[in-house]
Amino acid sequence: MNSSAEGGGAEEGAAAAPIRFAALRVPDCRTYLVGGCLSMMADNVEHVITYWVLWQQFHSPALVGFEVISHWLPFLLFSVWFGALADRYDCRRVIQAAQGLFVLVSIAWGVLFVTHTLSIPAACVLLVLHGIAGSLWGPAEQLMLQDFVGTATLPSAVRLNATFRSLGILFGPVVGAALLTGLGPEAGIFVNAAIYLPLTIFLFRTRATGHRRDGTARRPRVGLLDSVRVLREVAADRTIVAMIALAGLTSLFVGQALQSAMPVFADALAGPDSPLGYGLLLFAAGAGGVVGGLVLEATGWLRPDVRAAVWTTVVFGLGTLGFALTSSFVIAVLLLFVAGVASIAAMSIGQTVVQLRAAPEQRGRVIGVYSVAANGLRVGSGVTVGFIGGLIGVPVALAASCVALTVGALVVAAVVLRRRQHAAV
Numbered sequence: 001m002n003s004s005a006e007g008g009g010a011e012e013g014a015a016a017a018p019i020r021f022a023a024l025r026v027p028d029c030r031t032y033l034v035g036g037c038l039s040m041m042a043d044n045v046e047h048v049i050t051y052w053v054l055w056q057q058f059h060s061p062a063l064v065g066f067e068v069i070s071h072w073l074p075f076l077l078f079s080v081w082f083g084a085l086a087d088r089y090d091c092r093r094v095i096q097a098a099q100g101l102f103v104l105v106s107i108a109w110g111v112l113f114v115t116h117t118l119s120i121p122a123a124c125v126l127l128v129l130h131g132i133a134g135s136l137w138g139p140a141e142q143l144m145l146q147d148f149v150g151t152a153t154l155p156s157a158v159r160l161n162a163t164f165r166s167l168g169i170l171f172g173p174v175v176g177a178a179l180l181t182g183l184g185p186e187a188g189i190f191v192n193a194a195i196y197l198p199l200t201i202f203l204f205r206t207r208a209t210g211h212r213r214d215g216t217a218r219r220p221r222v223g224l225l226d227s228v229r230v231l232r233e234v235a236a237d238r239t240i241v242a243m244i245a246l247a248g249l250t251s252l253f254v255g256q257a258l259q260s261a262m263p264v265f266a267d268a269l270a271g272p273d274s275p276l277g278y279g280l281l282l283f284a285a286g287a288g289g290v291v292g293g294l295v296l297e298a299t300g301w302l303r304p305d306v307r308a309a310v311w312t313t314v315v316f317g318l319g320t321l322g323f324a325l326t327s328s329f330v331i332a333v334l335l336l337f338v339a340g341v342a343s344i345a346a347m348s349i350g351q352t353v354v355q356l357r358a359a360p361e362q363r364g365r366v367i368g369v370y371s372v373a374a375n376g377l378r379v380g381s382g383v384t385v386g387f388i389g390g391l392i393g394v395p396v397a398l399a400a401s402c403v404a405l406t407v408g409a410l411v412v413a414a415v416v417l418r419r420r421q422h423a424a425v
Contacts, residue, residue, distance in 0.1 A: 035199030042195035044172020076376025083368025091210025098137035106193035143210035163293025170286035248373030255381030288340020321402035
């Protein structure tokens with residue numbers, strides 16, 4: 001790991017960038033963030049259209065479960081290897097490959113819709129390819145941020161990238177619903193394919209490659225064994241391990257299950273068959289991420305270190321716990337908003353610390369390890385909340401998962417504190 005980032009490396013990087021919204025002052029980074037927002041929105045638009053068509057045509061609960069698994073399992077299996085690709089090659093081309101795969105998948109959906117040849121096996125293939133595209137995009141996306149702005153401004157770039165992605169996630173369902181109702185699924189999915197193009201076109205224009213600031217750092221071979229070896233080196237950096245552990249706990253115990261279980265809470269809090277209540281709950285969580293990212297960037301309240309990551313994770317766990325237990329719709333909306341703010345804070349802090357502490361020649365693979373925890377383990381939240389929720393009730397299962405998350409975050413804090421005390425002695 002990067003020896004220049006011992007102990008307070010992340011704090012030093014943050015202290016060197018007092019200008020708020022500093023990353024937006026870099027023209028290429030600004031365009032990159034907007035393009036990423038559009039691609040993230042297109043990702044979610046595709047979910048809205050395809051999930052609706054699949055349910056209407058097949059009414060298969062098993063296929064609904066596969067939709068979640070196929071989206072996150074590639075992150076679990078391939079993120080480290082895709083990180084090695086980002087370390088080795090021009091990140092612009094890696095991202096363009098991912099975006100091109102997104103476009104091809106959208107077009108393939110459209111062809112199946114128009115020709116009325118959609119089948120469950122074909123749907124499963126496209127769902128897996130979509131998940132692979134997302135996992136390929138992730139590590140290279142993060143490396144480009146540091147190339148655009150440098151180490152000092154990296155916390156701002158990571159925070160704003162997470163905010164713009166949250167904005168895409170927030171508006172994706174809105175745009176998807178508009179395309180679905182206004183144009184129909186056939187035309188809507190073809191329009192959606194075009195939304196991926198701005199980022200791809202921009203990457204032909206920018207000179208950033210993801211590696212310009214790394215000097216003559218040796219580029220590793222790309223192989224599964226070479227990629228996995230980075231796990232041993234990551235284990236030697238306790239700060240990175242703490243960030244990965246916090247991300248993994250959040251992903252495993254809550255992850256995607258909160259969004260998937262939202263209809264259950266909407267029925268309980270707003271009454272059965274209340275699409276407005278369901279939409280407000282989803283909007284509250286998404287809006288918390290967007291507003292939280294903007295406020296944190298404007299104020300600089302949180303510095304990227306382990307302590308801030310722990311406490312924002314705890315706030316997310318407690319806020320979600322309160323949401324699971326409350327019977328008040330208004331309180332539920334407020335708690336989801338708070339949880340959204342805490343979630344984006346914890347995620348942006350974790351990504352920033354990992355990037356600042358990773359050695360340049362293996363930064364992509366280290367980000368890949370982080371992505372395995374932060375994204376890949378979301379597959380497990382289907383068990384912790386979904387499957388167990390079917391046995392004891394979703395609210396109880398979510399509450400128990402939140403307690404486990406909060407306790408786990410405090411354990412991480414205690415372990416890190418103890419090691420620092422021993423080091424001081």
